[in-house]
């Protein structure tokens with residue numbers, strides 16, 4: 001399974017041409033006790049069955065926060081409060097070069113509904129669901145640093 005993390009500022013070229021960058025808004029839903037929500041990618045999408053944080057691609061003209069609000073309503077049936085970009089990470093997949101904008105989300109309204117027939121799991125470190133999407137792993141590392149958690153973040 002490929003998915004190469006791209007360092008900040010690094011230009012990505014393939015065959016001499018720039019690859020278009022796909023911007024993605026991603027929500028790290030947090031509970032007061034530190035649990036965070038992972039969802040599994042539904043059948044029919046690339047990397048079906050891999051675990052990730054919920055979110056999706058920006059549509060034309062959308063900000064990251066607008067896209068996140070729309071995606072979490074579509075996928076989970078919740079209305080989120082304020083969300084700001086926490087970290088940004090580029091990942092070079094065979095199918096696309098993506099720029100992931102991760103936002104921590106502490107407040108939302110509504111009960112979680114899995115509207116795309118995905119599975120969900122509230123997790124702590126180390127994450128015990130498998131497999132985790134490569135572009136999701138950096139978030140686990142950042143959370144581990146914040147929590148002074150050492151050891152493997154996932155299986």
Ligand SMILES: Nc1nc2c([nH]c(=O)n2[C@H]2C[C@H](O)[C@@H](COP(=O)(O)OP(=O)(O)OP(=O)(O)O)O2)c(=O)[nH]1
Nearest residue numbers: 024026052053054055056057091098133134135136
């Ligand atoms: N949602 C999400 N996507 C991630 C994460 N990590 C990661 O590499 N990705 C990648 C996988 C995909 O290439 C891309 C998200 O695209 P997607 O296909 O899920 O977006 P979407 O829901 O808008 O999809 P669609 O409407 O086009 O089917 O970002 C993550 O933690 N969460």
